[in-house]
Amino acid sequence: MEDYKFLFKVVLVGNAGVGKTCLVRRFTQGLFPPGQGATIGVDFMIKTVEVDNERVKLQIWDTAGQERFRSITQSYYRSAHALILVYDISCQPTFDCLPDWLREIEEYASSKVLRILVGNKIDREDREIPRHVGEDFAQQHNMYFLETSAKEAENVEKLFMQIAQDLMEQARSKDLLRYDSNTTRIEGKTSSISDSNCCSKLA
Numbered sequence: 371m372e373d374y375k376f377l378f379k380v381v382l383v384g385n386a387g388v389g390k391t392c393l394v395r396r397f398t399q400g401l402f403p404p405g406q407g408a409t410i411g412v413d414f415m416i417k418t419v420e421v422d423n424e425r426v427k428l429q430i431w432d433t434a435g436q437e438r439f440r441s442i443t444q445s446y447y448r449s450a451h452a453l454i455l456v457y458d459i460s461c462q463p464t465f466d467c468l469p470d471w472l473r474e475i476e477e478y479a480s481s482k483v484l485r486i487l488v489g490n491k492i493d494r495e496d497r498e499i500p501r502h503v504g505e506d507f508a509q510q511h512n513m514y515f516l517e518t519s520a521k522e523a524e525n526v527e528k529l530f531m532q533i534a535q536d537l538m539e540q541a542r543s544k545d546l547l548r549y550d551s552n553t554t555r556i557e558g559k560t561s562s563i564s565d566s567n568c569c570s571k572l573a
């Protein structure tokens with residue numbers, strides 16, 4: 371068996387061209403791919419990281435932003451523990467589409483999914499969306515917020531490590547709840563959704 375204690379699924383969504391694939395490749399391979407082509411359907415990469423001395427395996431699903439792949443990508447939402455919604459800070463239409471993406475997330479993802487809003491490409495000088503506008507949007511919709519540059523490796527490590535840390539804390543507190551409910555003989559499971567959203571723990 372592989373040596374890790376937690377396995378989490380992280381799914382990236384957002385308009386075509388915002389830099390989802392580049393963020394994933396920066397994090398998993400430490401590079402900025404030249405001439406990155408559009409993602410077809412869904413792609414995935416794996417990276418195992420260490421959080422609080424525990425090995426955490428992140429399965430990162432990179433979805434295609436193009437409309438024609440929407441029905442394929444939607445099917446990946448349900449099993450996600452975390453969803454990263456990405457826009458491009460130099461491209462207003464990618465920000466204007468965020469409410470549509472949130473509707474998709476509400477329809478197809480678990481209500482307990484950890485949601486993070488990311489404004490990518492902060493290395494660009496032709497910014498169209500001020501930082502505070504992104505921040506306000508995230509706050510209004512109960513999401514974490516981070517600005518990144520896949521090109522310059524800014525905040526990319528921080529983004530994924532924060533997710534790993536948060537999901538691990540969530541998983542641990544759920545374990546505590548289960549333990550309590552077992553000892554008091556109260557049914558610990560609240561719903562099938564929360565169950566499917568629970569981490570796969572291989573201890």
Ligand SMILES: Nc1nc2c(ncn2[C@@H]2O[C@H](COP(=O)(O)OP(=O)(O)OP(=O)(O)O)[C@@H](O)[C@H]2O)c(=O)[nH]1
Pocket residue numbers: 384385386387388389390391392393403405406407408409410433434435436490491492493494518519520521522
């Ligand atoms: N300046 C700059 N360009 C970036 C950055 N991240 C990605 N790009 C560029 O943006 C373009 C699209 O990047 P992708 O990673 O393919 O975008 P995507 O969101 O995965 O696109 P789809 O697969 O079509 O959904 C490429 O030309 C990248 O080189 C960044 O942080 N800064």
